[in-house]
Amino acid sequence: MSSIFLSHTSIDKPFVEKLAKDLKRIGVEVWYDKWEIGIGESITWKIETGIRENEYLGIILSPEALQSEWVRGELSAAWVKQMRSKKVFILPVLYRECEIPLLLADKKYADFRSSYDDGFQTLAKAFGIKDTDTLSVENWRKFTNRKDVDWKKYKELEFESLVTTLVDRTIAYNWSSYVGGTANPFSIQLHASIAITHGNLGNQVTHKYISKYVTFKLKSGTNAYWAASKEMYNPNHLKAGDFDIYVGNSINACDEYLWRIMEDFKNQYKNPKEKPIHFTNKFIKSNDYREVSRELMKKLHWYKGDNLF
Incomplete structure (x- = not known):
């Protein structure tokens, strides 16, 4: 199962929390500070462990994020890990218009600026997840011309x-x-x-x-x-x-x-x-009606197998 550390600044938390929940919905393990750091725990140590143990680091790009010392530090650590491993570790997520850091200037990014769904599908592909696996209540309209998914x-x-x-x-x-x-x-x-x-x-x-x-x-x-x-x-x-x-x-x-x-x-x-x-x-x-009746009958009986109803 793929995993990602989400590097971001606090002003972008509403977007990041939604992204974290959507990634978990499609089977990606997410390191999100709000979920991972408890009261009394070392923030620095938990962040370092998160960067070490996750398969990817997703950096949420926005003007405020690029001014954040925390984000800069996390990006630096991620770059060192990527150079040592010699494989893709940093996944740029362009949330709001900003100047892309030179370290990431030649990297393809998931663009969320104009469409959350399009950006999310691009990011999902990095984990080998098909676009049909991202189908949800929020984006079913994009799949109405497809016969290979149950959008209804x-x-x-x-x-x-x-x-x-x-x-x-x-x-x-x-x-x-x-x-x-x-x-x-x-x-x-x-x-x-x-x-x-x-x-x-x-x-x-x-x-x-x-x-x-x-x-x-x-x-x-x-x-x-x-x-x-x-x-x-x-x-x-x-x-x-x-x-x-x-x-x-x-x-x-x-x-x-x-x-x-x-x-x-x-x-x-x-x-x-x-x-x-x-x-x-x-x-x-x-x-x-038959399916509803069957499920109701099963709830009213101690027997939970499939051979009686």
Whole structure:
């Protein structure tokens, strides 16, 4: 199993921690100071041991990193190891625009400046890892034209996260939610309804209901999220043309879009007071039902073999 020591400066830690987690996900052992150095341990000794024992040193290049005495020291030690071993040890990772050190000027680097996914795939190749092994929830869109990988399961995982994020948002605002089924897959509708005083009819106060509907759909053609504002209680009755507002390619884009609408509704009418309804059931095929039933039966029995169920 390949291993790498990540040399970086503290300002780049959010990027480095994400990189470390993604590398571990594809089977690379990672030396990351936050994970390796405990309270009371010698920082210098732990770093030296990390550089000695790992197969590679990945230097995270940024303007601040090149000004860091720690990074410079780690690069110097790595260069000595590379010269002695006479094989590639230093893997440059260009995170942000900076002047490449002369020691690394002729080295190919993994370029993360414009695309994290492209940079990550380049870095993964250094460990002999195929691009298909880097497939994840974050980059499945790049594999949709490939037949040799199961990218659809990552699409479903992303949609699960979307539903969870948006339903949690609706709960905070007392809105209702309704996930579309086979007639409109990968769609979710969020709606609110509130009664306001409309006028007097004799001795009776009359009310009218103000409703707001927002429906998101992950369209197959673009693999992007689009929104519909049409008032339709059941999202399965919406047509493809109703989704005419481009939102983006991320859960955060949908969450922000929904939040702005909810805030506007709250400021104008306040949040609904009636108990909301949440329909988040999955519509699954008969084969999936059999698999779910089989797994449930196994959980309810002491027998854990494969011959009874």
